[in-house]
Every structure is written in C-alpha cells, then in structure tokens.
Amino acid sequence: MGSKDQNQFQQTATLTPKQPTKLGASTALLGASLAELSAWVQQQGQPAYRGRQLHDWIYHKGVRSLTEISVFSKEWRSTLADVPIGRSTLHYRSVAPDDTVKYLLRLADGKIIEAVGIPTEKRLTVCVSTQVGCPMACDFCATGKGGFSRNLAQHEIIDQVLTVQEDFQRRVSHIVFMGMGEPLLNIENVVAAIRSLNEDVGISQRSITLSTVGIRGRIHQLAQHQLQVTLAVSLHASNQELREKLIPSAHKYPIQDLLAECREYVHLTGRRITFEYILLDGVNDLPEQAAELAQLLRGFQSHVNLIPYNPIREATYQRPSSRRIQAFASVLKQQKIAVSVRYSRGLEADAACGQLRTTHT
Incomplete structure (x- = not known):
C-alpha cells in the first residue's frame, strides 16, 4: 500500500x-x-x-x-466529574449456545464496535477490534462489507478487554486482535494498547495474537517494537491471482513480497508466524492448492491455521465438507508443514471469525 x-x-x-x-x-x-x-x-x-x-x-x-x-x-x-476514564457503554449483548458472548459497544462519539468473549474451562479469550469498520474489504468478511470509519484510540482498545473481564467476572487470559479492522493500519495505538494490557492489566504478551492481512512495511515496523506477541498473517490463498480476488488490497502487495517481510520478521524477533487460511468450498480448498501453499511456506518457521468458512449474509461462499478440510490438511502434513484446523466459536451469535458487524437482529 x-x-x-x-x-x-x-x-x-x-x-x-x-x-x-x-x-x-x-x-x-x-x-x-x-x-x-x-x-x-x-x-x-x-x-x-x-x-x-x-x-x-x-x-x-x-x-x-x-x-x-x-x-x-x-x-x-x-x-474530577468531567475527567473521562475512557470506558464505552454496552449497546447490545448476545450469547451463543457455546457460551461465547458478543458485545456491541458504543464509544464516546456514538460509533459502535464489536468485541467477543470466548470462554473455556481454563481460559477466557477476548477478540478485540482495532478500527470502526475495516478498509480492507475482504470478499468473505462481514466487517469489510460495512466500510470504514476511523481508527480506535488506545483506551478504546483496552476498554474492550476490561468490559469482557467484568462481564465474565474472571480474568482474561488471552487476547486476539482479530476483531473489526486491520491492526497494522492503527499500529501506534495497537502497540501502545498491547503494552498497557501487559504492564497495567497484567496479561502476558505471549498470550496475545495480532492478526493482519499484510500492509507493506508495517510487519517490519512491528518487528522494531520487539513484542513477544504471536503474529498471525491472513493468506487465504495459495497464489497471487486468487488472493487478489479475495483480498482487494493484495494487488498492491504481492504475496512473495509479503512472505519476504514475514521471513524478515522471524529473523528480527525470533518469533514463529502463524498463517491463517480460511477454507472456502470449491474456491481455495483443492489438494493442488494445498500443495501450492506448502511450496510457498517451505523452510518457513511457521504454523498454518485452517479456518473453515463461517457464513455471512453478504456473501455466497460455503464451508467445505469435513472430508475436504481433512484432505487439505493432510497434504500440508505430508509436505512437513505444521497445521491445525480451527473451528470458530460463537457461530450462532454472528460472533465467529469473519462475521463481526455492528448491527444486530
């Protein structure tokens, strides 16, 4: 870009x-x-x-x-009555059958964002937004369909974690920057929020994951901060042509250039990168595409997260069958690529990966 x-x-x-x-x-x-x-x-x-x-x-x-x-x-x-702490107000709350909770939060200027609390027996994860809307317009993502308004301030990011922690009445253990927005387009506030969440709230940086589709030069910029977070890069395609169809911004940042910057990140930080790959039935889930992806990542200190597609009203993509998902994963394993399949929580409440939107029904 x-x-x-x-x-x-x-x-x-x-x-x-x-x-x-x-x-x-x-x-x-x-x-x-x-x-x-x-x-x-x-x-x-x-x-x-x-x-x-x-x-x-x-x-x-x-x-x-x-x-x-x-x-x-x-x-x-x-x-001190007029001195703002910087907390949002709850606009809407919904609970999925798996106990995942989606929050619509109203900011001081009236803008609405989403955060998601994802509980398990041993951990409480918060999916955090970094922008109001998202400018990346990924074809399979509900957030991108709604357009972009502005970046979130540092306090607006931290507030989401505190809101979930208070609602669940238990400490947040993990944070994923996978909510609304592209974190690296708001890198200064995101890095400042990560440091505060670590030093002030008490959440380990190693329990924080930051997800990006890749912005030229910003992964290098992130590396300079020497954070101990996990970087997750959203590929979603095994070649440049398909990636441009799914992620419009990709035409300004060829996949080989993105991977070169990722290799530099690994060298500078010593941290392994996770590559996220949303599986779309009949689009990017073929065995030959798995082999092509393996070739791209050969020799990389990385891990691939396969994410079966979560349906949204605004797109006609479908989730692959379990057989196709496992076949894709098997090809990667055969090629010695570390891989796992991640099924998203909160599907029924429109709180799963790719489903976040600022409206509710």
Missing part, C-alpha cells in the same frame, strides 16, 4: 497519555501508566500515592467515573 493510501487511514486519535501534563478533560486516563497517573495526580495537588490508587481503580476495579473512587475525598472527586 502506497504512502498516499496509508495516509488516508491515519486518524488523529484522542491524545495519548504520554505527556502527564495533558491528562485530564481533553483525554482519557485509560492507557496511562502508573508513573503517568502518579505524575498527573501530583499536578492536581495530590500526593503521589494517589496515582497508585487511581491505577488500581481504573485497571483492576473497573471504575467508570472518578467520582466513584471512594478512597478519594468528596471534595476532590467533585472536581
């Missing part, structure tokens, strides 16, 4: 709290570190230890207004 194309997606988010002197009515506190909050409370004429109390109430007690912090004096709380 050229610089002109990238610039049109760059949005000026709420001022990030990197400069404590500017924390306050013009920006959200969520996303600020302990040191930044401590500096801010001192600028309000309060002792530094109030910063630790504020940090605890924001990140661990889930306070939504500073007026609710009972350890602060009533007099000081009254002066």
Whole structure:
C-alpha cells in the first residue's frame, strides 16, 4: 500500500497519555501508566500515592467515573466529574449456545464496535477490534462489507478487554486482535494498547495474537517494537491471482513480497508466524492448492491455521465438507508443514471469525 493510501487511514486519535501534563478533560486516563497517573495526580495537588490508587481503580476495579473512587475525598472527586476514564457503554449483548458472548459497544462519539468473549474451562479469550469498520474489504468478511470509519484510540482498545473481564467476572487470559479492522493500519495505538494490557492489566504478551492481512512495511515496523506477541498473517490463498480476488488490497502487495517481510520478521524477533487460511468450498480448498501453499511456506518457521468458512449474509461462499478440510490438511502434513484446523466459536451469535458487524437482529 502506497504512502498516499496509508495516509488516508491515519486518524488523529484522542491524545495519548504520554505527556502527564495533558491528562485530564481533553483525554482519557485509560492507557496511562502508573508513573503517568502518579505524575498527573501530583499536578492536581495530590500526593503521589494517589496515582497508585487511581491505577488500581481504573485497571483492576473497573471504575467508570472518578467520582466513584471512594478512597478519594468528596471534595476532590467533585472536581474530577468531567475527567473521562475512557470506558464505552454496552449497546447490545448476545450469547451463543457455546457460551461465547458478543458485545456491541458504543464509544464516546456514538460509533459502535464489536468485541467477543470466548470462554473455556481454563481460559477466557477476548477478540478485540482495532478500527470502526475495516478498509480492507475482504470478499468473505462481514466487517469489510460495512466500510470504514476511523481508527480506535488506545483506551478504546483496552476498554474492550476490561468490559469482557467484568462481564465474565474472571480474568482474561488471552487476547486476539482479530476483531473489526486491520491492526497494522492503527499500529501506534495497537502497540501502545498491547503494552498497557501487559504492564497495567497484567496479561502476558505471549498470550496475545495480532492478526493482519499484510500492509507493506508495517510487519517490519512491528518487528522494531520487539513484542513477544504471536503474529498471525491472513493468506487465504495459495497464489497471487486468487488472493487478489479475495483480498482487494493484495494487488498492491504481492504475496512473495509479503512472505519476504514475514521471513524478515522471524529473523528480527525470533518469533514463529502463524498463517491463517480460511477454507472456502470449491474456491481455495483443492489438494493442488494445498500443495501450492506448502511450496510457498517451505523452510518457513511457521504454523498454518485452517479456518473453515463461517457464513455471512453478504456473501455466497460455503464451508467445505469435513472430508475436504481433512484432505487439505493432510497434504500440508505430508509436505512437513505444521497445521491445525480451527473451528470458530460463537457461530450462532454472528460472533465467529469473519462475521463481526455492528448491527444486530
């Protein structure tokens, strides 16, 4: 993607709290570190230890207004009524039969985004959005059909995790940046959110996965941050021609160039890459396409996640049969490619991979 194309997606988010002197009515506190909050409370004429109390109430007690912090004096709380923490409001909530929960969250400007809570006995995963809508317009994805509005600010990303954690009344253990939007088109806010989720909320970076269809130069940029997250690259095709049909932006970023940047990422970070491949019946699920994919990834420190297609109203693609799915996986295994099949949760609630949309019925 050229610089002109990238610039049109760059949005000026709420001022990030990197400069404590500017924390306050013009920006959200969520996303600020302990040191930044401590500096801010001192600028309000309060002792530094109030910063630790504020940090605890924001990140661990889930306070939504500073007026609710009972350890602060009533007099000081009254002066803080208009200082935003940066929390969203719940617009809609639905629960699938497998206990996956989809949330539509209303932001301060009225925009709606989605987050998904995916529970199992041992873990609670949150699928996080990074943009309002998505500019990538992938042909099989409901989010892309709805167009693009803006990037999410750092606090709007963190808020999704806190919302799910509070609703389930248990700690979030894993985060996947696989919700609405292309994370690498909002890389500064996404990286800042990851660091805060790690340092302030307490979620290990190794329990975080960031998914991208690939934006030229941005995987290299991500590598410079030396995060310990798992990078998941959405291929969805075994050759350039088919990939361009499924992912319109791919015509600006040939698959060989994308894979070269991925190899550089592995070299710079020492982290294995996951390649995601949505299986579409009769489109990209043939054995010869599996062999072609194996050839592309030969010698790569990687893992392939096969994702059977989740139907959406806006497209006519179908999910392959179990026999075709296993046949595709078998070809990859025969070619010594690490592979697994991932069946998405939340299908019945339109909360599965590729189904996220900001409307509900």
